[in-house]
Amino acid sequence: MAKKTEATVEDKLRELYDLQLIDSRIDEIRNVRGELPLEVQDLEDEVEGLNTRLAKLDAHLEDLNEQIKGKKNLIEESKTLIKKYSEQQKNVRNNREFNSLSKEIEFQELEIELAEKHIREFKAQIEQQNEVIKDSKERVEQRAEHLKHKKEELAEILKETEKEEQALMKMSSDHADSIEPRLMKAYSKIRHSVKNGLAVVPIERGASGGSYFTIPPQVQVEIASRKKVITDEHSGRILVDAALAHEQAEKMNSVFDKL
Numbered sequence: 001m002a003k004k005t006e007a008t009v010e011d012k013l014r015e016l017y018d019l020q021l022i023d024s025r026i027d028e029i030r031n032v033r034g035e036l037p038l039e040v041q042d043l044e045d046e047v048e049g050l051n052t053r054l055a056k057l058d059a060h061l062e063d064l065n066e067q068i069k070g071k072k073n074l075i076e077e078s079k080t081l082i083k084k085y086s087e088q089q090k091n092v093r094n095n096r097e098f099n100s101l102s103k104e105i106e107f108q109e110l111e112i113e114l115a116e117k118h119i120r121e122f123k124a125q126i127e128q129q130n131e132v133i134k135d136s137k138e139r140v141e142q143r144a145e146h147l148k149h150k151k152e153e154l155a156e157i158l159k160e161t162e163k164e165e166q167a168l169m170k171m172s173s174d175h176a177d178s179i180e181p182r183l184m185k186a187y188s189k190i191r192h193s194v195k196n197g198l199a200v201v202p203i204e205r206g207a208s209g210g211s212y213f214t215i216p217p218q219v220q221v222e223i224a225s226r227k228k229v230i231t232d233e234h235s236g237r238i239l240v241d242a243a244l245a246h247e248q249a250e251k252m253n254s255v256f257d258k259l
Contacts, residue, residue: 008226009226009227009228009229010226010244012179012180012183012229013200013226013229013238013240013244014244014248015175015178015179016179016183016187016199016200016238016240017200017202017240017244017245017248018175018248018251018252019172019175019176019179019187019200020187020191020198020199020200020201021248021249021252022168022171022172022175022252023172023191023197024197024198025168025252025256026165026168026169026172027196027197029161029164029165029168030165032157032161033154033157033158033161036150036153036154036157037154039150040147040150040151040154043143043146043147043150044147046143047140047143047144047147050136050139050140050143051140053136054133054136054137054140057129057132057133057136058133060129061126061129061130061133064122064125064126064129065126067118067122068119068122068123068126071115071116071118071119071122072115072119074111074115075111075112075115075116078108078109078111078112078115079108079112081104081108082105082108082109085101085104085105085108086101086105088101089101089102089105163259164259167259168256168259171255183229186199186238187199187200187238190236190237190238193236194235194237198237199237199238200237200238200239200240201232201237201238201239201240202239202240202241202242202244202245202246203215203220203223203239203240203241203242204242206220208232208234208235208237208239209237211232211234211235211237213232213234213235215232215239220241223239223240223241224241224243226240226241226244
């Protein structure tokens, strides 16, 4: 704890810039992965959705076949009844009974005609459904193959970077613990408020890194003196001089090379 209170402003600036370099390295690794994990998740959801749709299509197909089976049974039952009524007509005692049986026969013939119509409709639906199922299966195969390649790509990237990322995250945590809370809070707030995550930037060609706003010469002199922590009035970023940034970058790059 005593060491922290004895640290000079220059020491604090070096620690902050080291932390920035570590965190930027972590950002680079994550940028390499980019949208890949989200792509994999989206593809998994898409394949799952397509398989669910296929299951519903198969269930509907099964239902259509069952309905055809039911209509065929109905036709057989109607044919049996027609045969029965036709036999009964041979033994009727009057026209009323004959006409009554004729109506029954006519009704069963209409039932057969209607059932055959339904069967034709069901078969047309089945033909259409089979085309949809065929297209859906091809789509599932294509997306599943694409998903397989994306998973392999992600696994390869993770294999290459996971160990380094974990080491860097521990390093970042250790560095953060060594920085006084007030500065760490400011660093975190700035880092999370800017798109590129750069909270500590060097002076480049008279302007703060990543900015087009020129730093006044007297402020540049103050920054180079390393006597106080100075922030850019436009972006809010903590500023360090180019020489300090170069020294720390060389030091940290040699550390990164060993990971």
